[in-house]
């Protein structure tokens with residue numbers, strides 16, 4: 001009997017796959033048997049990660065539509081297929097009150113966090129998924145549902161990504177499933193400015209008593225990519241240690 005998490009024979013593209021959550025996702029998919037193609041801007045990191053995963057990689061920014069086309073072509077040339085796309089790369093800039101946000105920086109945030117996921121899915125759809133099917137997971141954020149100080153551009157772009165997930169799920173069904181995972185605070189570079197100064201206090205306020213590790217998110221992504229989730233599309237899975245649950249434990 002094979003596990004429904006088994007991805008042998010499948011191929012995946014993971015954006016931002018060289019560190020943090022994306023690296024953990026790429027590792028989980030590879031461990032489940034998938035061939036993995038990663039991208040990020042730093043060429044050394046891409047080379048190292050591709051070698052480590054026995055996969056392939058291409059350095060560049062997801063904000064560049066040509067890069068996304070080349071990335072998809074690389075996966076198709078090397079693996080002959082693209083069954084899985086994980087849109088993970090993102091920027092949390094520009095940071096600050098919306099009244100001070102520069103329109104160009106706002107546009108750059110949306111180019112990376114919203115437009116790139118759409119364009120990469122278009123490439124995968126045209127090159128493989130329209131005919132053969134597949135699974136897409138977009139990495140959103142628990143914060144997409146809330147307002148928060150200084151993080152308005154990021155949260156607004158992630159709320160758009162959340163909506164894009166549902167819209168694509170509706171448009172691409174039944175061939176392609178499209179879901180999202182919304183992490184809470186996870187121990188990565190992007191969120192270091194939050195957890196490094198305040199981890200103990202933040203963790204003590206969470207129902208599950210700790211901040212997240214990249215692997216917590218990666219296991220959820222693996223599940224959504226796999227056949228174990230074959231009847232799930234248009235869903236958003238919160239992986240946040242209970243951030244959204246009001247703390248209600250009765251301590252003796």
Ligand SMILES: NC(=O)c1ccc[n+]([C@@H]2O[C@H](COP(=O)([O-])OP(=O)(O)OC[C@H]3O[C@@H](n4cnc5c(N)ncnc54)[C@H](OP(=O)(O)O)[C@@H]3O)[C@@H](O)[C@H]2O)c1
Pocket residue numbers: 015016017018019020021022039040041042045060061062063087088089090091112139140141142182183184185186187188189190191
């Ligand atoms: N960490 C958290 O607490 C948290 C919470 C909620 C949601 N998330 C989401 O989780 C995802 C991963 O975040 P993370 O915390 O793992 O971040 P991270 O540790 O900073 O890693 C980001 C990855 O994306 C790559 N990247 C960044 N901009 C890129 C671009 N324009 N084009 C291509 N690659 C790019 C980075 O490599 P290069 O710098 O070399 O490009 C790196 O591989 C993001 O979507 C983020 O919004 C994170």
